[in-house]
Amino acid sequence: MADIITVIVNGEPRELRVPPEMPLVWALREELGLTGTKLSCGIGLCGACTVHVSGKAVRSCVTPIGEVSGPVTTIEGLSSPGGLHPVQKAWIENAVAQCGFCQSGFIMAAAALVDETPGAQHAELLQQMTNICRCSTFSRVRLAMLTAAGHGVKSHD
Template identity: 45%
Template structure:
Protein backbone atom coordinates (compact mmCIF):
# COMPACT_ATOMS: atom_id res chain seq x y z
CA UNK A 1 0.00 0.00 0.00
CA UNK A 2 1.23 3.43 -0.94
CA UNK A 3 -0.15 6.68 0.42
CA UNK A 4 -0.11 9.79 -1.76
CA UNK A 5 -1.18 13.35 -1.17
CA UNK A 6 -2.73 14.54 -4.44
CA UNK A 7 -4.54 17.85 -4.97
CA UNK A 8 -5.00 18.31 -1.24
CA UNK A 9 -6.44 14.83 -0.58
CA UNK A 10 -4.80 11.72 0.82
CA UNK A 11 -5.15 8.51 -1.22
CA UNK A 12 -3.98 5.00 -0.44
CA UNK A 13 -3.44 2.72 -3.41
CA UNK A 14 -2.56 -0.94 -3.59
CA UNK A 15 -0.06 -1.03 -6.44
CA UNK A 16 3.41 -2.34 -7.16
CA UNK A 17 5.87 0.30 -5.85
CA UNK A 18 7.59 0.40 -9.25
CA UNK A 19 4.37 1.47 -11.02
CA UNK A 20 4.81 4.93 -12.47
CA UNK A 21 3.10 7.83 -10.79
CA UNK A 22 1.43 8.63 -14.13
CA UNK A 23 -0.36 5.27 -14.23
CA UNK A 24 -1.51 5.58 -10.63
CA UNK A 25 -2.83 9.11 -11.19
CA UNK A 26 -4.71 8.14 -14.34
CA UNK A 27 -5.74 4.54 -13.71
CA UNK A 28 -6.22 4.42 -9.95
CA UNK A 29 -7.21 8.00 -9.12
CA UNK A 30 -9.04 8.81 -12.38
CA UNK A 31 -7.17 12.04 -13.07
CA UNK A 32 -6.96 12.93 -16.75
CA UNK A 33 -4.66 15.97 -16.68
CA UNK A 34 -1.33 14.17 -16.90
CA UNK A 35 -1.03 12.21 -20.13
CA UNK A 36 1.26 9.60 -21.58
CA UNK A 37 3.38 11.11 -24.32
CA UNK A 38 6.83 9.70 -24.93
CA UNK A 39 7.29 7.54 -21.82
CA UNK A 40 10.85 8.86 -21.55
CA UNK A 41 10.30 12.09 -19.62
CA UNK A 42 11.27 14.18 -22.64
CA UNK A 43 8.01 15.68 -23.93
CA UNK A 44 6.39 16.92 -20.71
CA UNK A 45 2.77 15.82 -21.25
CA UNK A 46 2.91 13.79 -18.03
CA UNK A 47 4.11 16.72 -15.89
CA UNK A 48 2.80 17.15 -12.36
CA UNK A 49 3.98 19.36 -9.53
CA UNK A 50 5.60 17.67 -6.55
CA UNK A 51 6.05 20.15 -3.72
CA UNK A 52 5.85 22.88 -6.37
CA UNK A 53 8.51 21.44 -8.68
CA UNK A 54 7.59 20.22 -12.16
CA UNK A 55 8.39 16.52 -12.49
CA UNK A 56 7.75 13.92 -15.17
CA UNK A 57 5.30 11.41 -13.74
CA UNK A 58 5.96 8.84 -16.48
CA UNK A 59 9.45 8.29 -15.07
CA UNK A 60 8.74 8.53 -11.34
CA UNK A 61 7.97 5.28 -9.52
CA UNK A 62 5.00 5.85 -7.22
CA UNK A 63 7.19 4.72 -4.31
CA UNK A 64 9.29 7.88 -4.86
CA UNK A 65 6.33 10.24 -5.08
CA UNK A 66 6.52 12.16 -1.84
CA UNK A 67 5.10 15.43 -0.63
CA UNK A 68 2.18 17.28 -2.15
CA UNK A 69 1.39 16.31 -5.73
CA UNK A 70 -0.63 18.74 -7.83
CA UNK A 71 -2.16 17.84 -11.16
CA UNK A 72 -3.87 20.12 -13.66
CA UNK A 73 -7.16 19.37 -11.90
CA UNK A 74 -5.68 20.61 -8.63
CA UNK A 75 -4.90 24.09 -9.99
CA UNK A 76 -8.59 24.95 -10.03
CA UNK A 77 -9.76 22.75 -7.15
CA UNK A 78 -11.53 25.72 -5.54
CA UNK A 79 -13.55 26.33 -8.70
CA UNK A 80 -11.53 29.39 -9.71
CA UNK A 81 -9.03 29.10 -12.53
CA UNK A 82 -5.39 29.60 -11.70
CA UNK A 83 -3.94 32.71 -13.43
CA UNK A 84 -1.92 30.40 -15.68
CA UNK A 85 -5.04 28.54 -16.80
CA UNK A 86 -6.87 31.81 -17.43
CA UNK A 87 -3.94 33.18 -19.43
CA UNK A 88 -3.98 30.04 -21.58
CA UNK A 89 -7.62 30.71 -22.42
CA UNK A 90 -7.11 34.44 -22.97
CA UNK A 91 -4.14 33.87 -25.29
CA UNK A 92 -5.90 30.98 -27.08
CA UNK A 93 -2.83 28.81 -26.68
CA UNK A 94 -4.10 25.28 -27.42
CA UNK A 95 -4.43 23.86 -30.87
CA UNK A 96 -4.61 20.08 -30.50
CA UNK A 97 -4.35 20.45 -26.71
CA UNK A 98 -2.35 17.31 -26.03
CA UNK A 99 0.63 19.09 -24.47
CA UNK A 100 -1.34 21.62 -22.45
CA UNK A 101 -1.11 19.74 -19.15
CA UNK A 102 2.67 19.83 -19.30
CA UNK A 103 2.81 23.39 -20.61
CA UNK A 104 0.52 24.79 -17.91
CA UNK A 105 2.15 22.96 -15.00
CA UNK A 106 5.65 23.81 -16.22
CA UNK A 107 4.60 27.47 -16.47
CA UNK A 108 3.06 27.33 -12.98
CA UNK A 109 6.30 25.96 -11.50
CA UNK A 110 8.31 28.60 -13.38
CA UNK A 111 6.15 31.48 -12.15
CA UNK A 112 6.12 30.20 -8.59
CA UNK A 113 9.95 30.23 -8.69
CA UNK A 114 10.28 33.45 -10.68
CA UNK A 115 7.11 35.61 -10.71
CA UNK A 116 8.49 38.11 -13.26
CA UNK A 117 10.58 36.18 -15.79
CA UNK A 118 12.12 37.80 -18.84
CA UNK A 119 11.31 36.36 -22.26
CA UNK A 120 14.61 34.49 -22.19
CA UNK A 121 13.82 33.09 -18.73
CA UNK A 122 10.41 31.99 -20.00
CA UNK A 123 11.99 30.19 -22.95
CA UNK A 124 14.54 28.53 -20.67
CA UNK A 125 11.96 27.66 -18.03
CA UNK A 126 9.59 26.12 -20.58
CA UNK A 127 12.37 24.21 -22.31
CA UNK A 128 11.48 20.53 -22.42
CA UNK A 129 7.71 21.03 -22.50
CA UNK A 130 7.20 20.19 -26.15
CA UNK A 131 4.33 21.32 -28.38
CA UNK A 132 3.91 19.53 -31.67
CA UNK A 133 1.59 22.30 -32.92
CA UNK A 134 4.38 24.85 -32.38
CA UNK A 135 2.35 27.36 -30.34
CA UNK A 136 5.47 28.51 -28.52
CA UNK A 137 4.89 32.24 -29.14
CA UNK A 138 1.38 31.99 -27.70
CA UNK A 139 2.74 29.97 -24.77
CA UNK A 140 5.31 32.69 -24.07
CA UNK A 141 2.57 35.36 -24.26
CA UNK A 142 0.39 33.36 -21.89
CA UNK A 143 3.22 32.98 -19.36
CA UNK A 144 3.79 36.75 -19.54
CA UNK A 145 0.05 37.40 -19.10
CA UNK A 146 -0.13 35.02 -16.12
CA UNK A 147 2.87 36.75 -14.57
CA UNK A 148 1.11 40.11 -14.88
CA UNK A 149 -2.15 38.71 -13.49
CA UNK A 150 -0.31 37.24 -10.52
CA UNK A 151 1.40 40.58 -9.87
CA UNK A 152 -1.95 42.38 -10.10
CA UNK A 153 -3.43 39.94 -7.56
CA UNK A 154 -0.51 40.49 -5.22
CA UNK A 155 -0.79 44.26 -5.58
CA UNK A 156 -4.56 44.29 -5.11
CA UNK A 157 -5.46 45.24 -8.68
CA UNK A 158 -8.57 43.09 -8.84
CA UNK A 159 -10.80 45.67 -10.47
CA UNK A 160 -12.10 46.95 -7.12
CA UNK A 161 -9.93 49.82 -6.05
CA UNK A 162 -6.95 48.47 -8.01
CA UNK A 163 -5.39 49.76 -11.17
CA UNK A 164 -7.67 51.57 -13.58
CA UNK A 165 -7.34 51.81 -17.33
CA UNK A 166 -4.80 49.08 -17.97
Protein backbone atom coordinates in the same frame (compact mmCIF):
# COMPACT_ATOMS: atom_id res chain seq x y z
CA MET B 1 4.72 -6.92 -5.65
CA ALA B 2 2.11 -4.34 -4.67
CA ASP B 3 2.58 -2.15 -1.63
CA ILE B 4 0.13 0.17 0.05
CA ILE B 5 1.31 3.67 -0.80
CA THR B 6 -0.29 6.77 0.64
CA VAL B 7 0.07 9.97 -1.33
CA ILE B 8 -1.71 13.31 -1.13
CA VAL B 9 -3.19 14.14 -4.53
CA ASN B 10 -4.92 17.48 -5.08
CA GLY B 11 -5.17 17.96 -1.33
CA GLU B 12 -6.69 14.55 -0.54
CA PRO B 13 -4.84 11.60 1.03
CA ARG B 14 -5.14 8.62 -1.31
CA GLU B 15 -4.17 5.03 -0.56
CA LEU B 16 -3.02 2.91 -3.49
CA ARG B 17 -2.12 -0.77 -3.65
CA VAL B 18 0.48 -0.64 -6.41
CA PRO B 19 4.09 -1.62 -7.02
CA PRO B 20 6.39 1.20 -5.83
CA GLU B 21 8.10 1.29 -9.23
CA MET B 22 4.80 2.11 -11.01
CA PRO B 23 5.19 5.43 -12.85
CA LEU B 24 3.24 8.21 -11.18
CA VAL B 25 1.40 8.91 -14.44
CA TRP B 26 -0.15 5.42 -14.37
CA ALA B 27 -1.09 5.70 -10.71
CA LEU B 28 -2.85 8.99 -11.45
CA ARG B 29 -4.58 7.89 -14.65
CA GLU B 30 -5.34 4.21 -14.05
CA GLU B 31 -5.66 3.96 -10.28
CA LEU B 32 -7.16 7.36 -9.44
CA GLY B 33 -8.96 8.17 -12.70
CA LEU B 34 -7.24 11.56 -13.08
CA THR B 35 -6.88 11.49 -16.85
CA GLY B 36 -5.92 15.14 -17.35
CA THR B 37 -2.28 14.09 -17.01
CA LYS B 38 -1.25 12.66 -20.38
CA LEU B 39 1.37 10.14 -21.42
CA SER B 40 3.16 10.73 -24.70
CA CYS B 41 6.86 9.92 -24.98
CA GLY B 42 7.18 7.84 -21.80
CA ILE B 43 10.82 8.84 -21.28
CA GLY B 44 10.50 12.28 -19.68
CA LEU B 45 11.28 14.38 -22.75
CA CYS B 46 8.03 15.89 -24.02
CA GLY B 47 6.45 17.07 -20.76
CA ALA B 48 2.85 16.04 -21.50
CA CYS B 49 2.89 14.17 -18.17
CA THR B 50 4.04 17.12 -16.04
CA VAL B 51 2.52 17.41 -12.56
CA HIS B 52 3.65 19.18 -9.39
CA VAL B 53 5.23 17.31 -6.49
CA SER B 54 5.72 19.61 -3.51
CA GLY B 55 5.14 22.53 -5.89
CA LYS B 56 7.90 21.51 -8.31
CA ALA B 57 7.23 20.41 -11.89
CA VAL B 58 8.11 16.75 -12.44
CA ARG B 59 7.70 14.39 -15.36
CA SER B 60 5.33 11.78 -13.96
CA CYS B 61 6.16 9.17 -16.61
CA VAL B 62 9.65 8.72 -15.13
CA THR B 63 8.77 9.29 -11.46
CA PRO B 64 8.03 6.06 -9.56
CA ILE B 65 5.05 6.43 -7.21
CA GLY B 66 7.17 4.91 -4.43
CA GLU B 67 9.59 7.84 -4.64
CA VAL B 68 6.93 10.55 -4.31
CA SER B 69 7.51 12.20 -0.94
CA GLY B 70 5.31 15.26 -1.10
CA PRO B 71 1.84 16.36 -2.20
CA VAL B 72 0.97 15.91 -5.86
CA THR B 73 -1.04 18.45 -7.82
CA THR B 74 -2.47 17.54 -11.20
CA ILE B 75 -4.21 19.74 -13.74
CA GLU B 76 -7.50 18.78 -12.06
CA GLY B 77 -6.28 20.36 -8.81
CA LEU B 78 -4.41 23.42 -10.11
CA SER B 79 -7.23 25.92 -9.79
CA SER B 80 -8.35 27.04 -6.36
CA PRO B 81 -11.78 27.76 -4.90
CA GLY B 82 -11.03 31.39 -5.78
CA GLY B 83 -10.74 30.55 -9.48
CA LEU B 84 -8.33 29.53 -12.17
CA HIS B 85 -4.56 29.73 -11.73
CA PRO B 86 -3.09 32.80 -13.51
CA VAL B 87 -1.49 30.51 -16.10
CA GLN B 88 -4.87 28.91 -16.86
CA LYS B 89 -6.39 32.36 -17.30
CA ALA B 90 -3.52 33.42 -19.57
CA TRP B 91 -3.89 30.20 -21.61
CA ILE B 92 -7.52 31.09 -22.30
CA GLU B 93 -6.79 34.77 -22.95
CA ASN B 94 -4.08 33.89 -25.47
CA ALA B 95 -6.02 31.04 -27.14
CA VAL B 96 -3.07 28.68 -26.70
CA ALA B 97 -4.66 25.28 -27.21
CA GLN B 98 -4.94 23.61 -30.58
CA CYS B 99 -5.36 19.85 -30.27
CA GLY B 100 -4.94 20.16 -26.49
CA PHE B 101 -3.12 16.89 -25.84
CA CYS B 102 0.02 18.45 -24.40
CA GLN B 103 -1.73 21.40 -22.78
CA SER B 104 -2.16 20.06 -19.25
CA GLY B 105 1.57 19.32 -19.06
CA PHE B 106 2.45 22.72 -20.50
CA ILE B 107 0.14 24.48 -18.04
CA MET B 108 1.58 22.57 -15.08
CA ALA B 109 5.17 23.30 -16.15
CA ALA B 110 4.40 26.97 -16.79
CA ALA B 111 2.55 27.32 -13.47
CA ALA B 112 5.54 25.93 -11.58
CA LEU B 113 7.92 28.28 -13.41
CA VAL B 114 5.76 31.34 -12.82
CA ASP B 115 5.18 30.42 -9.16
CA GLU B 116 8.87 29.58 -8.50
CA THR B 117 10.40 32.57 -10.26
CA PRO B 118 8.28 35.66 -9.66
CA GLY B 119 9.69 38.58 -11.58
CA ALA B 120 11.74 36.33 -13.86
CA GLN B 121 12.84 37.92 -17.09
CA HIS B 122 11.40 36.90 -20.47
CA ALA B 123 14.46 34.92 -21.52
CA GLU B 124 14.71 33.06 -18.22
CA LEU B 125 11.10 31.87 -18.35
CA LEU B 126 11.30 30.86 -21.99
CA GLN B 127 14.63 29.04 -21.55
CA GLN B 128 13.31 26.97 -18.66
CA MET B 129 10.19 25.75 -20.52
CA THR B 130 11.25 22.42 -22.02
CA ASN B 131 7.88 20.93 -22.94
CA ILE B 132 7.22 19.99 -26.56
CA CYS B 133 4.07 20.60 -28.65
CA ARG B 134 3.50 18.98 -32.02
CA CYS B 135 0.92 21.63 -32.99
CA SER B 136 3.62 24.31 -32.68
CA THR B 137 1.66 26.70 -30.47
CA PHE B 138 4.93 27.87 -28.91
CA SER B 139 4.36 31.55 -29.71
CA ARG B 140 1.04 31.45 -27.85
CA VAL B 141 2.57 29.43 -25.00
CA ARG B 142 5.22 32.14 -24.64
CA LEU B 143 2.59 34.88 -24.62
CA ALA B 144 0.56 33.07 -21.98
CA MET B 145 3.58 32.47 -19.76
CA LEU B 146 4.65 36.10 -19.98
CA THR B 147 1.09 37.29 -19.37
CA ALA B 148 0.82 35.08 -16.27
CA ALA B 149 4.23 36.24 -15.05
CA GLY B 150 2.99 39.83 -15.13
CA HIS B 151 5.10 41.15 -17.98
CA GLY B 152 2.16 43.01 -19.46
CA VAL B 153 2.22 40.99 -22.66
CA LYS B 154 -1.20 40.71 -24.21
CA SER B 155 -2.75 38.34 -26.69
CA HIS B 156 -1.57 38.73 -30.27
CA ASP B 157 -5.04 38.05 -31.71
